[in-house]
Amino acid sequence: MNETDRQLAGRAIVAKVFVEEANRLAKAVRDVVEPGLEPGEHITAQLGDGTRVGKVRRNERSVVAVTTDPDALLKWCQTNRPDEVQQVPTIRPAFLEYLRGQCKSHGFAFDEESGEVIPGIEGQEGSASYVVSPSPEGKALIQAKLSDLIASGVLELPAAEERRAS
Numbered sequence: 001m002n003e004t005d006r007q008l009a010g011r012a013i014v015a016k017v018f019v020e021e022a023n024r025l026a027k028a029v030r031d032v033v034e035p036g037l038e039p040g041e042h043i044t045a046q047l048g049d050g051t052r053v054g055k056v057r058r059n060e061r062s063v064v065a066v067t068t069d070p071d072a073l074l075k076w077c078q079t080n081r082p083d084e085v086q087q088v089p090t091i092r093p094a095f096l097e098y099l100r101g102q103c104k105s106h107g108f109a110f111d112e113e114s115g116e117v118i119p120g121i122e123g124q125e126g127s128a129s130y131v132v133s134p135s136p137e138g139k140a141l142i143q144a145k146l147s148d149l150i151a152s153g154v155l156e157l158p159a160a161e162e163r164r165a166s
Helices: 005-038 070-080 093-106 136-151 160-165
Strands: 042-046 051-056 107-108 115-121
Touching: 005 136, 093 107, 093 115
Parallel strands: none
Antiparallel strands: 042 051, 107 115
């Protein structure tokens, strides 16, 4: 590893903490703004200096289909539309997990009684994970710098009475 690689890794840490903080801020702002919006309503978004930067809206409610009683639906279909009912054979999940365990341990699955190698499942080398792990000190430093950015007013929310008036 050279210094450039270390600096790039540092950027990865900053990006991770930035995303975490941005997600936290986005949730906090949403928790304040969304309850004040009726379905179909929008607010023109602006910065503290009045610069318009977009809109925040709440969509109209949509109708969604929800299967509330799968057994009743299946029974009706079996009686009235048997041509729409499928019989799909599946492997019992616990047995499939057992076979996966064999693959992880031995590289293949096999029948313990006959010793036959079971086709269709095998152990393969997975890919290495990319893991970004800020140190507690590094995270605190980056959070402090992001707090300074937020304190500069760039992401400042207006007071509650100002929001209601607009």
